[in-house]
Amino acid sequence: MERVMGGGLLPLVLAGAVLLLYRVLVRLRPGAALQDAVVVITGSTSGLGKECARVFHAAGARLVLCGRDAARLQQVVQELTASSAGTQKKTYTPSTVTFDLANTATVDRAAEQILNCYGQVDVLINNAGISYRGDILDTHLSVHREVMETNYFGPVALTQALLPSMVRRRSGHIVVISSIQGKIAIPYRSAYAASKHATQAYFDCLRAEMECYGIPVTVVSPGYIRTNLSVNAVTGDGSKYGVMDKTTAMGRDPGDVAQAVLKAVRQKSKDVVLAAPLPTLAVYLRTLWPTLFFKLMASRARKERKPKEE
Structure with a gap:
């Protein structure tokens, strides 16, 4: 009986030991160095984008911060510069490029300005986005188009504008902040969920096509985050929702999510779900x-x- 038990338990013990060793090695696996890396972040004036700017700046990256409001971008630059004063780690004063991601006609010009900052892009973080709350029966088609322009066509246009420079160098990393609603669809979020499903599909295709060039593609799908995303969401008639949802108010701290994005970039993760x-x-x-x-x-x-x- 003992020999039978021993023979049956030994493979399980060995399997458990191998699994434990694997987990330890994954934790200890060195991530990609971000010191001096050129990191572009869209939607960087508030919420998750601003927190990503903070953690990547602290990591020593050369940032190019993008947004629609030049004054708010400069305010973020000042805050980051002040936060790194007196620290021993080498940091850089961020550059800024002002443009509206939803206006895809301006994206090619913005991409030129981004490349002019440092001559290359090592990491592109497509973060800018807009949310939506509404009943499909009461939602204008123009609202669906507006959400798709910001959440889907904008990131696609910027990615495709910067991608050739990465392919030529055989170096770069594309990141998109999607949502758990890019994987499941819930009622009264049709425009938002549709835009994030499209985003997931496009960047999954991009990941496969960029494999041969050594350019990783990371899709990060958070659940609710404590930002003003629901406050600034559009409704069926195009007006602002203006309410902080209870689920949003109880969501993850954006600083914690930004740290998870930083980790995903360092480890070149492919698909990251950050939900309850x-x-x-x-x-x-x-x-x-x-x-x-x-x-x-x-x-x-x-x-x-x-x-x-x-």
Whole structure:
């Protein structure tokens, strides 16, 4: 009996030891150095973009901060410069490029300005985005177009404008901040979820095509983050939502998410989900048991519709 038990347990013990060793090695695996790397961040004047600027600046990257408001970009530059005063680590005063990502006609010119800052881009972080709250029946097609222009066409246009320079150098890294809603769709988020699903698909295709050039592509899919994303969201008629959702208010700290983005860049991760257990489980449920997932979403839709009808 002892020999039978020993023979059965030994493979399990060995397998457990190998798994433990693998986890230790993954933790100790050195990440890509970011000192002196040129990192471009869109939507860098607030929220997650601003926090990413802070952590990549502290890591010694040469930043190119992008946004629509030149004054707010300069304010971020001043804050970062002040934060690094007196530190021993070598840091750089960030450069800025002002443009509206939703206006794809301006993106090629913006890409030229970005490349003129340091002559290259080592990491592009497509972070800028807009959210949406609304009932499909009450949502204008123009709102769907607006959300797609900012969340999908803008990042695609900027990526494709900068990509040839990376391919020529056989060096670079493309990052996009998507959302857990790029993997699952929930009621009253149609325009936003659609834009993030499109984003996930495009950058998955890009990852496969860039493999031969040695250019990694990282899709980061957070859940709720404590930012003004819901406050600034558009509604079905194009007006601002103007409300801090409870789920958003209870979301992750943007600084913690920025650190996770930094880690993903260093480790050249391919697909990173930063969501609570239930949304993460829903991603698998959508694939493995879609009938149940659809019932749960229909139930959620009914619950959220009730206040409108009373």
